Amino acid sequence: MYKILLAEDELLGGxxxxxxxxxxxxxxxxxxxxxxxxxxxxxARELLPDLVVMDYGLPDQDGLAVAAExxxxxxxxxxxxxxxxxxxxxxxxxxxTGVADxxxxxxxxxxxxxxxxxxxxxxxPLLKGWRGADNIIWQAQNLSDYxxxxxxxxxxxxxxxxxxxxxxxxxxxxxxxxxxLKGLAYDLLIIGAxxxxxxxxxxxxxxxxxxxQTKLVGSIGSVEDWxxxxxxxxxxxxxxxxxxxxxxxxxxxxxxxxxxxxxxxxDINLNDLARHVHLSPAYLSRIFKTKMNTNFMAILSELRxxxxxxxxxxxxxxxxxxxxxxxxxxxxxxxxxFKKMSGMTPSAYRNKRGG
Numbered sequence: 001m002y003k004i005l006l007a008e009d010e011l012l013g014g015x016x017x018x019x020x021x022x023x024x025x026x027x028x029x030x031x032x033x034x035x036x037x038x039x040x041x042x043x044a045r046e047l048l049p050d051l052v053v054m055d056y057g058l059p060d061q062d063g064l065a066v067a068a069e070x071x072x073x074x075x076x077x078x079x080x081x082x083x084x085x086x087x088x089x090x091x092x093x094x095x096x097t098g099v100a101d102x103x104x105x106x107x108x109x110x111x112x113x114x115x116x117x118x119x120x121x122x123x124x125p126l127l128k129g130w131r132g133a134d135n136i137i138w139q140a141q142n143l144s145d146y147x148x149x150x151x152x153x154x155x156x157x158x159x160x161x162x163x164x165x166x167x168x169x170x171x172x173x174x175x176x177x178x179x180x181l182k183g184l185a186y187d188l189l190i191i192g193a194x195x196x197x198x199x200x201x202x203x204x205x206x207x208x209x210x211x212x213q214t215k216l217v218g219s220i221g222s223v224e225d226w227x228x229x230x231x232x233x234x235x236x237x238x239x240x241x242x243x244x245x246x247x248x249x250x251x252x253x254x255x256x257x258x259x260x261x262x263x264x265x266x267d268i269n270l271n272d273l274a275r276h277v278h279l280s281p282a283y284l285s286r287i288f289k290t291k292m293n294t295n296f297m298a299i300l301s302e303l304r305x306x307x308x309x310x311x312x313x314x315x316x317x318x319x320x321x322x323x324x325x326x327x328x329x330x331x332x333x334x335x336x337x338f339k340k341m342s343g344m345t346p347s348a349y350r351n352k353r354g355g
Contacts, residue, residue, distance in 0.1 A: 003031045007040040007054035020109040027190040037061035044070050056083030068097045078119040150195040155238045162230050178221045185217050192237045206240050252277050253291055264303040265327040270296045305341050312350040319346045
């Protein structure tokens with residue numbers, strides 16, 4: 001998801017920019033709205049937007065001067081200028097400044113959407129070419145079931161809605177190209193993310209997860225690839241909304257515990273586990289605390305020590321070998337944890353239990 005900053009001193013103009021961006025279904029998150037050039041520069045430095053759309057006639061300085069400064073301090077940020085005045089001199093200055101596009105007011109919403117879309121293509125060439133004619137196919141989709149299921153965190157309904165959307169898309173597009181499939185994936189991801197934001201999901205965690213999921217869009221080359229990607233997207237959307245839908249916490253907890261059981265011998269940590277269940281580490285920690293009155297490390301250590309006890313009794317492996325087999329990289333640390341949890345050293349446990 002890309003961060004966009006809007007700068008317009010007129011209330012109506014600002015509302016038009018905001019509404020057009022929100023209704024575009026493009027991968028954009030409005031991070032701020034400024035009413036002057038000075039405020040725009042200050043917000044750009046603080047928010048580091050990927051894209052800025054600004055009015056040429058800002059009250060304290062013209063938009064091209066602000067654009068030039070933004071390009072100086074944030075060379076990778078794209079800037080689009082909207083203006084009530086135009087002329088050869090202004091266009092030449094805009095080109096020299098390096099703005100992505102220059103729109104003359106009044107412009108149609110579709111013109112702004114097209115300009116923003118072009119800027120996104122330059123930032124992410126992966127998706128270039130899927131917009132345009134494919135939008136006709138996309139607009140035929142019925143999104144109501146998908147949106148409602150995402151907002152209510154109804155995982156199976158989300159999955160069924162996604163399957164139906166893909167089926168309709170393939171019928172409409174006949175033999176969809178990889179580019180078309182990537183475009184559909186990108187659209188569904190962003191629309192789903194906006195549904196969660198509208199439902200009150202915390203934005204920073206969601207943005208991080210959406211960015212990660214966006215990177216995976218590049219691996220889509222076939223319908224089968226799309227379906228595999230969509231399964232991960234559904235899990236991400238539903239788990240990201242868990243904080244606003246406590247009932248989903250139980251499912252996230254079960255998935256986390258299953259992952260620990262399957263990988264307890266690996267060098268895993270809380271961040272690895274949080275990524276797997278698409279939650280922030282802090283929120284996952286709260287789930288462990290509130291639901292189980294414990295923490296990740298205690299659960300992991302308990303599984304490892306339990307398996308170590310079984311091996312101490314049933315095998316003749318050395319204590320060092322057992323320590324490494326159950327996931328401890330240091331036999332001394334293993335011995336300390338074992339004694340803390342069982343009240344005796346591994347050797348004493350083996351002697352006592354082994355007869």
